[in-house]
Amino acid sequence: MSAALAGLEGAEGRRPAIVILDFGSQYSELIARRVRETEVYSLVLSHTTTLEQLRELAPKGIILSGGPNSVYADGAPVSDPGLWELGIPVLGVCYGMQLMVQQLGGRVEASERGEYGKAPLWVDDPTDLLTNVDDGSTMWMSHGDSVVALPEGFSRLAHTDNTPEAVVANHQRRLYGVQFHPEVVHSSCGMALLRNFVYHICGCAPDWTTDVFIDEAIASVRAQVGDKRVLLGKKLGPFDYLAQGTLYPDVIESAGTNVDPKTGERVAVKIKSHHNVGGLPKDLQFKLVEPLRRLFKDEVRKVGRSLGLPEEIVRRHPFPGPGLAIRILGEVNEEKLQILRDADLIVREEVRDAGLYHEIWQAFAVLLPVRSVGVMGDKRTYAYPIVLRCVGSEDGMTADWSRLPYEVMERISNRIVNEVEGVNRVVYDITSKPPGTIEWE
Numbered sequence: 046m047s048a049a050l051a052g053l054e055g056a057e058g059r060r061p062a063i064v065i066l067d068f069g070s071q072y073s074e075l076i077a078r079r080v081r082e083t084e085v086y087s088l089v090l091s092h093t094t095t096l097e098q099l100r101e102l103a104p105k106g107i108i109l110s111g112g113p114n115s116v117y118a119d120g121a122p123v124s125d126p127g128l129w130e131l132g133i134p135v136l137g138v139c140y141g142m143q144l145m146v147q148q149l150g151g152r153v154e155a156s157e158r159g160e161y162g163k164a165p166l167w168v169d170d171p172t173d174l175l176t177n178v179d180d181g182s183t184m185w186m187s188h189g190d191s192v193v194a195l196p197e198g199f200s201r202l203a204h205t206d207n208t209p210e211a212v213v214a215n216h217q218r219r220l221y222g223v224q225f226h227p228e229v230v231h232s233s234c235g236m237a238l239l240r241n242f243v244y245h246i247c248g249c250a251p252d253w254t255t256d257v258f259i260d261e262a263i264a265s266v267r268a269q270v271g272d273k274r275v276l277l278g279k280k281l282g283p284f285d286y287l288a289q290g291t292l293y294p295d296v297i298e299s300a301g302t303n304v305d306p307k308t309g310e311r312v313a314v315k316i317k318s319h320h321n322v323g324g325l326p327k328d329l330q331f332k333l334v335e336p337l338r339r340l341f342k343d344e345v346r347k348v349g350r351s352l353g354l355p356e357e358i359v360r361r362h363p364f365p366g367p368g369l370a371i372r373i374l375g376e377v378n379e380e381k382l383q384i385l386r387d388a389d390l391i392v393r394e395e396v397r398d399a400g401l402y403h404e405i406w407q408a409f410a411v412l413l414p415v416r417s418v419g420v421m422g423d424k425r426t427y428a429y430p431i432v433l434r435c436v437g438s439e440d441g442m443t444a445d446w447s448r449l450p451y452e453v454m455e456r457i458s459n460r461i462v463n464e465v466e467g468v469n470r471v472v473y474d475i476t477s478k479p480p481g482t483i484e485w486e
Contacts, residue, residue, distance in 0.1 A: 064094070066090060066107060078228075096125050109124065129218070176245065269286075428470070430470040431461055435473075
């Protein structure tokens with residue numbers, strides 16, 4: 046790896062066909078996932094990635110993410126103005142579009158009223174980026190600023206009732222901008238737009254398949270490990286490598302891609318403080334083997350099926366690498382571990398018996414470091430609460446709480462309170478991700 050690419054996540058091995066430059070959007074990783082759904086490899090990098098690094102990566106296209114800032118505010122994150130002269134097609138999404146417009150001589154101002162949620166998109170030019178995007182299709186809007194003047198050479202491709210410049214383009218320079226979020230499921234023709242950019246504008250080939258990944262991963266592990274020993278949950282003993290099931294969301298949420306706009310330093314936004322990506326000591330006596338590090342969870346499951354693994358393994362609920370310790374808030378001791386083991390077993394048994402195991406992404410119990418008053422057999426109790434956490438998701442980056450049938454929740458609660466010593470209360474976590482996380486720690 047060259048000095049220019051040092052420190053770029055995923056720069057080793059396969060180069061991304063599409064690079065997403067992150068400006069602080071909660072949807073940056075979702076853009077990457079949507080691009081991968083077109084079987085094109087993509088990576089999320091910081092918006093401070095240098096022109097030298099981008100030239101050496103040589104992506105076929107660049108997508109600028111949204112973000113919480115206003116482009117005209119002091120300290121707002123920016124890209125190198127030379128980005129527009131690389132000759133690489135660029136798609137700006139929301140903040141990314143506004144940044145493109147401002148840096149190229151247009152003007153962005155605060156809207157008289159913002160636009161949030163679903164809005165019909167009225168197509169003025171149904172070619173190029175908007176091929177097969179239906180006139181009046183629903184797009185997901187989330188902005189308080191708007192483009193009020195386009196740079197020279199740009200034209201309008203579409204508008205909404207509240208946003209005159211909803212899609213803009215400079216066809217000659219292959220620069221495009223959208224004021225909505227095509228990556229979210231609420232945008233009905235969002236994938237059609239992304240396919241147009243990835244395939245027709247950038248000229249990418251659909252070569253990011255499970256079979257290709259398997260071949261590349263095997264070759265990479267063989268080249269890395271050679272004839273050395275790898276610890277993979279078997280026996281202990283002298284070994285040179287430790288194999289870990291690190292996934293791309295773990296990398297993103299443990300390290301982050303955001304940069305402090307004032308100092309220019311990379312900010313490690315460690316959402317998953319427990320994960321081994323960010324929790325390993327610096328003086329390791331061995332090296333890591335992480336063949337799944339570039340994949341989202343749904344991609345891992347596709348790989349598992351391609352390898353012939355049984356559905357019982359492929360569709361098994363995710364389990365945190367550090368184990369039950371992260372589901373015990375506060376002090377961890379043998380008493381609390383046993384309480385949580387017993388409660389968690391009941392949760393899994395009842396979810397399976399109800400035929401819901403494969404409809405839920407993850408179902409588990411959490412033990413809180415508090416006690417509350419209860420009554421059992423006419424006697425006062427002072428015991429722990431168990432939190433029941435069941436969520437639905439596709440890739441672990443976002444999640445929604447599962448609407449379990451009342452009778453299932455009732456059986457779980459009754460069994461835990463009656464069968465698990467030290468517990469007198471069960472509560473249900475109805476928080477989505479974001480703003481919460483799936484695990485509690």
